[in-house]
Amino acid sequence: MSAILLAGFGGQGILFAGKQLVRAGMELGKQVSWLPSYGPEMRGGTCNCSVNVDDDAIGSPLVTKPDILIAMNLPSFQKFEEKVVSGGIMILDSSLINIKTTRNDVNAYYIPATRLADENGLKGLANVIMLGKLIRVGSLMDYKFFRDSLQASSPKSKPMLGELNCKAFDIGYNYED
Amino acid sequence: MAQKYLMKGNEAIAEAAIRAGCKLFFGYPITPQTELSEYMAKNMPKREGLSLQAESEVAAINMVLGASAAGARVMTSTSGPGISLKSEGISYIVGSDLPCVIVNVQRGGPGLGGIQPAQSDYNQATKALGHGDMHLIVLAPASVQEMATLTGEAFDLADIYRTPVMLLADGALGQMMEPVDFEEKPHRALPKKDWACTGHGGSRKHNIVNSLYIEPEVLEKTVVDRFKKYEQIEQNEVKYEEYLTEDAEIIIVAYGITSRIAKTAVRNAREKGIKAGLFRPITLYPFPEKQLDALADKENIKTFLSVEMNMGQMVKDVKLAISCKKDVYHFGRTGGVIPTPDEILTNIEKYVGGAK
Numbered sequence: 001m002s003a004i005l006l007a008g009f010g011g012q013g014i015l016f017a018g019k020q021l022v023r024a025g026m027e028l029g030k031q032v033s034w035l036p037s038y039g040p041e042m043r044g045g046t047c048n049c050s051v052n053v054d055d056d057a058i059g060s061p062l063v064t065k066p067d068i069l070i071a072m073n074l075p076s077f078q079k080f081e082e083k084v085v086s087g088g089i090m091i092l093d094s095s096l097i098n099i100k101t102t103r104n105d106v107n108a109y110y111i112p113a114t115r116l117a118d119e120n121g122l123k124g125l126a127n128v129i130m131l132g133k134l135i136r137v138g139s140l141m142d143y144k145f146f147r148d149s150l151q152a153s154s155p156k157s158k159p160m161l162g163e164l165n166c167k168a169f170d171i172g173y174n175y176e177d
Numbered sequence: 178m179a180q181k182y183l184m185k186g187n188e189a190i191a192e193a194a195i196r197a198g199c200k201l202f203f204g205y206p207i208t209p210q211t212e213l214s215e216y217m218a219k220n221m222p223k224r225e226g227l228s229l230q231a232e233s234e235v236a237a238i239n240m241v242l243g244a245s246a247a248g249a250r251v252m253t254s255t256s257g258p259g260i261s262l263k264s265e266g267i268s269y270i271v272g273s274d275l276p277c278v279i280v281n282v283q284r285g286g287p288g289l290g291g292i293q294p295a296q297s298d299y300n301q302a303t304k305a306l307g308h309g310d311m312h313l314i315v316l317a318p319a320s321v322q323e324m325a326t327l328t329g330e331a332f333d334l335a336d337i338y339r340t341p342v343m344l345l346a347d348g349a350l351g352q353m354m355e356p357v358d359f360e361e362k363p364h365r366a367l368p369k370k371d372w373a374c375t376g377h378g379g380s381r382k383h384n385i386v387n388s389l390y391i392e393p394e395v396l397e398k399t400v401v402d403r404f405k406k407y408e409q410i411e412q413n414e415v416k417y418e419e420y421l422t423e424d425a426e427i428i429i430v431a432y433g434i435t436s437r438i439a440k441t442a443v444r445n446a447r448e449k450g451i452k453a454g455l456f457r458p459i460t461l462y463p464f465p466e467k468q469l470d471a472l473a474d475k476e477n478i479k480t481f482l483s484v485e486m487n488m489g490q491m492v493k494d495v496k497l498a499i500s501c502k503k504d505v506y507h508f509g510r511t512g513g514v515i516p517t518p519d520e521i522l523t524n525i526e527k528y529v530g531g532a533k
Contacts, residue, residue: 019354023183026356032183034354059441061353061434064517
């Protein structure tokens with residue numbers, strides 16, 4: 001059972017990242033759900049996304065006690081830091097979150113995803129870099145399986161997007177903090 | 178295994194409607210049902226259908242009336258504020274005995290309210306969708322899969338009973354994604370639409386679709402006849418799901434998205450040794466009164482707790498159904514706030530063992 005909460009600003013690709021997880025989970029034959037929460041604005045504002053990947057039928061689609069938190073800005077981290085279950089995982093974009101967790105009962109990972117994206121000409125793909133880190137530390141699914149699923153999910157008319165996503169994914173996967 | 182698609186609930190309703198032979202969609206945009214209208218606009222023209230954005234909700238529902246009178250499978254979708262505008266037309270559709278499917282993807286109210294999920298249109302859907310003595314069949318899906326399955330069922334029920342059917346969903350179900358298959362279910366036998374106003378070149382006597390009867394005795398007969406139809410619906414079309422009710426001490430009654438959260442709370446209660454169970458109405462009209470009453474007759478069941486995303490609407494139907502034989506309580510969040518499993522568990526713990 002994995003309850004994952006992805007949170008950040010609108011426009012960071014929070015919902016997209018969550019969608020990649022449920023798509024891959026569905027391909028694996030797992031039960032999955034994806035529930036977005038955002039305001040009426042297209043960009044800016046807070047945005048989060050509840051993802052469940054489970055062997056059994058999913059009850060509440062709303063993740064209130066995440067096993068895994070992916071936080072991509074400070075307000076989201078502060079809002080959800082205490083909600084993560086004991087023994088859970090936090091993955092934080094340290095280019096936008098300049099503090100560390102005070103909890104010592106969780107596994108926290110810090111990755112400057114937004115900076116890494118900018119430095120590698122992958123502006124806007126910090127979300128996929130975060131996914132790379134998640135697949136590395138989250139024991140959710142296999143590296144190759146997820147990478148292939150990510151590549152296959154980009155539209156056939158734009159194969160470049162799949163390449164860029166895979167590049168960003170590998171940067172996150174291979175990053176050592 | 179049937180092909181699974183990852184889809185939003187709103188899209189699943191739209192796709193299921195097209196597959197059910199819905200040829201006409203009339204709507205007016207509103208959050209949180211937007212993806213439904215969008216899907217129809219994109220796909221209807223490619224699949225021998227028509228999707229039209231009307232100038233208002235009032236226009237949309239009257240287009241539904243006209244299309245249905247001509248014998249088409251037709252649908253409209255909106256959220257609470259739109260249903261309020263459509264209620265005059267809905268009443269006319271009932272009075273004219275016309276089949277159609279009306280979707281309400283609920284948001285917080287009253288007024289313009291908000292755009293987050295709610296269940297505060299329960300009373301409106303089950304008691305007051307329009308003026309006059311009337312009901313609509315009201316179906317309450319609880320997953321993206323059921324959004325699809327119950328859409329097909331809604332069209333069949335509408336045709337069988339010549340009545341509008343409402344799908345009562347909410348913003349969470351509408352916008353969440355889950356795997357869904359569109360496997361064909363066994364078709365129900367559908368009556369011929371020999372009442373429809375279609376061109377016939379003078380080959381038969383013309384049909385009239387109408388809801389105006391000036392003579393009280395004549396109007397009374399149409400209403401009484403319609404209520405005989407409602408009796409049949411109440412006999413034959415009740416749908417519900419029970420989960421761990423057999424040995425339960427406390428029964429949570431919840432529908433739609435709330436039933437999913439309640440199911441998690443029931444599991445958590447069981448882990449703590451509390452004998453909780455869940456009763457989920459799938460038809461809100463006809464309400465599963467007999468089934469709830471049978472539970473209330475059981476010795477082991479002491480308490481009912483209605484969990485809803487409103488201030489307490491279905492709870493009254495639960496009390497009526499069981500004639501207040503057992504204690505009935507309500508827990509709800511409203512305005513677009515979704516209750517958490519923990520909050521529901523706290524209320525289970527508060528009420529288990531009867532009144533305190």
